[in-house]
Amino acid sequence: MSKPAPIRLLLVDDSDVVRAGLRALLGAEPGLQLLGEAASVAEAVAAARRLRPDVILLDIRLPDGSGFDACRQILREMPEARVLILTSVVDDNLLDEAIRAGTHGYLLKEINARVLMQSIRDVAAGKSILDPAITARVLQLVKTGPGSPAANLGSLSPQERRVLAAIAEGKTNKETGAELGLSEKTVKNYLGNIFEKLHVTRRAQAAALYAQDSRHQR
Numbered sequence: 001m002s003k004p005a006p007i008r009l010l011l012v013d014d015s016d017v018v019r020a021g022l023r024a025l026l027g028a029e030p031g032l033q034l035l036g037e038a039a040s041v042a043e044a045v046a047a048a049r050r051l052r053p054d055v056i057l058l059d060i061r062l063p064d065g066s067g068f069d070a071c072r073q074i075l076r077e078m079p080e081a082r083v084l085i086l087t088s089v090v091d092d093n094l095l096d097e098a099i100r101a102g103t104h105g106y107l108l109k110e111i112n113a114r115v116l117m118q119s120i121r122d123v124a125a126g127k128s129i130l131d132p133a134i135t136a137r138v139l140q141l142v143k144t145g146p147g148s149p150a151a152n153l154g155s156l157s158p159q160e161r162r163v164l165a166a167i168a169e170g171k172t173n174k175e176t177g178a179e180l181g182l183s184e185k186t187v188k189n190y191l192g193n194i195f196e197k198l199h200v201t202r203r204a205q206a207a208a209l210y211a212q213d214s215r216h217q218r
Helices: 016-027 041-051 067-077 092-101 113-124 132-141 149-154 158-168 173-180 184-198 203-217
Strands: 007-012 032-038 055-058 082-087 105-108
Touching: 007 016, 007 041, 007 113, 016 032, 016 113, 032 041, 041 055, 041 067, 055 067, 055 113, 067 082, 067 092, 082 113, 092 203, 105 113, 149 184, 149 203, 158 173, 158 184, 158 203, 173 184, 184 203
Parallel strands: 007 032, 007 055, 055 082, 082 105
Antiparallel strands: none
């Protein structure tokens, strides 16, 4: 039986030290292949276009823009690519922007090597990844009202859960509508209902609740 093809990676970070450390880690991991590196938005887009990686490991802070700029440009040209944010910074606005940019995962650099490798594999397999520390941080900001987050999620209809799952994957309202056979306006209405039931006001908060619930059900 032939071996599965390795997961092809592109590493984007403006720190030589970080890239060297990740290069050593990734190079020693079976089933992963580091195709190349980039240190800016322009380099990232050009390298992705040339190398066609499966997964892009992407920092947010880059000298000529943000990782989200690179993410949008790459996914516009290669919607099949998977983007995993690996950064040392997090706040509500960044989480919101990460979701809107279409990223498929958001990890903090403090994670250990085992979690990083598993996260790369999960993202390549089509899952969405949110660092547990980030989930906890966002959930602290969620005003859940009566009941637990899990109970609030239980109040969602099957269609509302499908809409939330798509939003948690970074899809826009338009993309969610296309996937589920709904109009953009209908998706927006569903989101309004979801936010009301979950007692949240931001996509990142709803996505964090969904990520926590999905993790508990594994």
